[in-house]
Amino acid sequence: MKMNRYLVFLTVISMCFIRNVFCASAANVAQLTQDLLTNYDKRxxxxxxxxxxxxxxxxxxxxxxxxxxxxxxxxxxxxxxxxxxxxxxxxxxxxxxxxxxxxxxxxxxxxxxxxxxxxxxxxxxxxxxxxxxxxxxxxxxxxxxxxxxxxxxxxxxxxxxxxxxxxxxxxxxxxxxxxxxxxxxxxxxxxxxxxxxxxxxxxxxxxxxxxxxxxxxxxxxxxxxxxxxPQYYVLNMIIPVICLGILSLLVFIIPADAGEKMGYSVTVLLSFAVFLTMISAELPVNSESTSFLSFYLILQMVIGASILVITAIQLRLHHRKNTFGIAKFFIYIVKLEQILRCRKSCCSPKNITNIEPMDGNDDNKDKVSNDLDIDWSDVTSAIDFLCFWIFLLGNTILTIFLFAYLTSG
CATH class of the missing domain: 2.70.170.10 (Neurotransmitter-gated ion-channel ligand-binding domain)
Structure with missing residues (x-):
């Protein structure tokens, strides 16, 4: 019993030392506080x-x-x-x-x-x-x-x-x-x-x-x-804008005779405008420094508007009568499209016209002559082909430059 009391006493003494207070009472602390603050001027x-x-x-x-x-x-x-x-x-x-x-x-x-x-x-x-x-x-x-x-x-x-x-x-x-x-x-x-x-x-x-x-x-x-x-902004802002930019190029794949070419172009442009209005609120507003992403969105909007204008002009040309003469500019566009597709112009027109008829009549000559004829549907088809690859290449370069510039810092 005496040993237990001794252990309890030692434990209390040890706790007091650990707390750095040797069993000081509230009165001792209050007295010390009063002594310290007496005649103390905090000014x-x-x-x-x-x-x-x-x-x-x-x-x-x-x-x-x-x-x-x-x-x-x-x-x-x-x-x-x-x-x-x-x-x-x-x-x-x-x-x-x-x-x-x-x-x-x-x-x-x-x-x-x-x-x-x-x-x-x-x-x-x-x-x-x-x-x-x-x-x-x-x-x-x-x-x-x-x-x-x-x-x-x-x-x-x-x-x-x-x-x-x-x-x-x-x-x-x-x-x-x-x-x-x-x-x-x-x-x-x-x-x-x-x-x-x-x-x-x-x-x-x-x-x-x-x-x-x-x-x-x-x-x-x-x-x-x-x-x-950046993960949130990439998934919710940049990738949807890139997808809309690709969708706007698909208007050049739709045939002009389908009747949906202009409607598709307008729908994509309006979707682009609505989406840009939504994400513009998420972009930081700063007059001293402008985000490069803002320029990218503006360029995408300009590309969409340009595609709409080209589509309107293209449909106007497509429904022209063949009695109207085709300007040399459009003829060059068709020939360029044929060269890129490796059709007809893989061999020069001069060599084609020199082909002699096999049966001694003019049927083959008439056929060659008809192959070289160009109508307005050929012009609009060439515009579709060239614009699709030009805009696709430009959009790809712009997007790659965007990510390279943003991540280079």
């Missing part, structure tokens, strides 16, 4: 020698990136900063205070740096709040951890959207004091990903910390290099 910098500067150790604990607003050029992040400094006016000897090695005080009860967010998007306000406590050690080391949802300005370059990369800064500045009064040291922690939750659209590639202590300014800047995840 005075916490240094015995006022000619020295209060040195701040600031680290940023990033919990997550809430959103990146390209239109408003705003970055919204969640996290807290950990600020540490030495308050020489809040020190005590733990041995004389029942081994109390630290206490918690309200942040407004002691001196603290007037640290503010320099490039904030909301109103200019101090960090923290009335409900925040600071940890004060017996050696005067103060730890302050204000938690915030930071809204900061961030200049956006959307030229390579949706494969763009953005560089955003979160800058903290000591507003009232000059650098010789309050300075920022090289942070011991830097930018820490404390319980960081990955964003579904943006990933953090790298970070950087910059300290500026010059003249009247003492500021600390945390730089985030962000990269957009």
């Amino acid at each position: 005075v910098r916490p240094l015995v020698d006022q000619s020295r500067a209060v040195q701040l150790d600031i680290s940023f604990n990033l919990c997550g990136i809430n959103s990146v607003d390209e239109v408003a050029e705003k970055l919204i992040t969640t996290g807290f900063i950990q600020v540490m400094w030495t308050d020489e006016l809040l020190t005590w000897t733990p041995a004389s205070k029942n081994q109390i090695s630290y206490i918690f005080l309200k942040q407004n009860d002691i001196w603290k740096p007037d640290l503010v967010l320099k490039n904030g998007f909301q109103k200019f306000k101090e960090m923290g709040g009335d409900f925040y406590y600071v940890n004060v050690g017996s050696d005067g080391m103060v730890q302050w951890k204000p938690y915030e949802v930071f809204e900061t300005r961030c200049s956006m370059d959307i030229t390579r959207f949706p494969y763009d990369k953005q560089t955003c800064e979160i800058t903290f500045i000591v507003w009232s004091y000059v650098s010789i009064e309050v300075s920022i040291l090289k942070s011991s922690g830097g930018l820490v990903f404390f319980e960081y939750e990955e964003n579904s659209v943006w990933t953090v590639e790298s970070t950087k910390e910059t300290i500026k202590n010059a003249g009247a300014e003492s500021e600390l800047t945390f730089t985030l290099n962000l990269k957009r995840k």
Whole structure:
């Protein structure tokens, strides 16, 4: 029984030592707090020698990136900063205070740096709040951890959207004091990903910390290099636009006599216009830099309109009577189409006309002459053939250039 009591006593003593408080009572802590704050003036910098500067150790604990607003050029992040400094006016000897090695005080009860967010998007306000406590050690080391949802300005370059990369800064500045009064040291922690939750659209590639202590300014800047995840935009924007561009070319495969050529062309163009109206709301709005994808969509719209115009002219030519003479321009188009198809013109017309009739009559001559006749249906067929391959080649080159340019960064 005595052994059990002894073990319990040792356990209690050990727990007290682990907590750095040798069984201090609430009265002891309250007395220590009263002793420290008696004659304490929070308007005075916490240094015995006022000619020295209060040195701040600031680290940023990033919990997550809430959103990146390209239109408003705003970055919204969640996290807290950990600020540490030495308050020489809040020190005590733990041995004389029942081994109390630290206490918690309200942040407004002691001196603290007037640290503010320099490039904030909301109103200019101090960090923290009335409900925040600071940890004060017996050696005067103060730890302050204000938690915030930071809204900061961030200049956006959307030229390579949706494969763009953005560089955003979160800058903290000591507003009232000059650098010789309050300075920022090289942070011991830097930018820490404390319980960081990955964003579904943006990933953090790298970070950087910059300290500026010059003249009247003492500021600390945390730089985030962000990269957009393009999968959503590729699947829901780029691929449908490419498919519509291919569908618009199929109008040149439909025969002019089918009667659906013009209706198909108009339907595809209207579908293109409706789709572009829908996805234009998803594209970032920025007057300083324009997304190359926007130019690509405009060019696709121009191609669709050009196909519609060509189809209208083509149908007009197709229903012309053969009594109208065919201009040499259209004859050259037909001959070019025959050369590309390797029909008739694989051998020159001169050699064909020199073929002598086999049976001594003019039937073969008439047949050769009829083969060389060109009517308006031949002209429209040649236009279909040439336009299909020209637009297909141009669309393919444009699309390849688009992806090569966007992903080259």
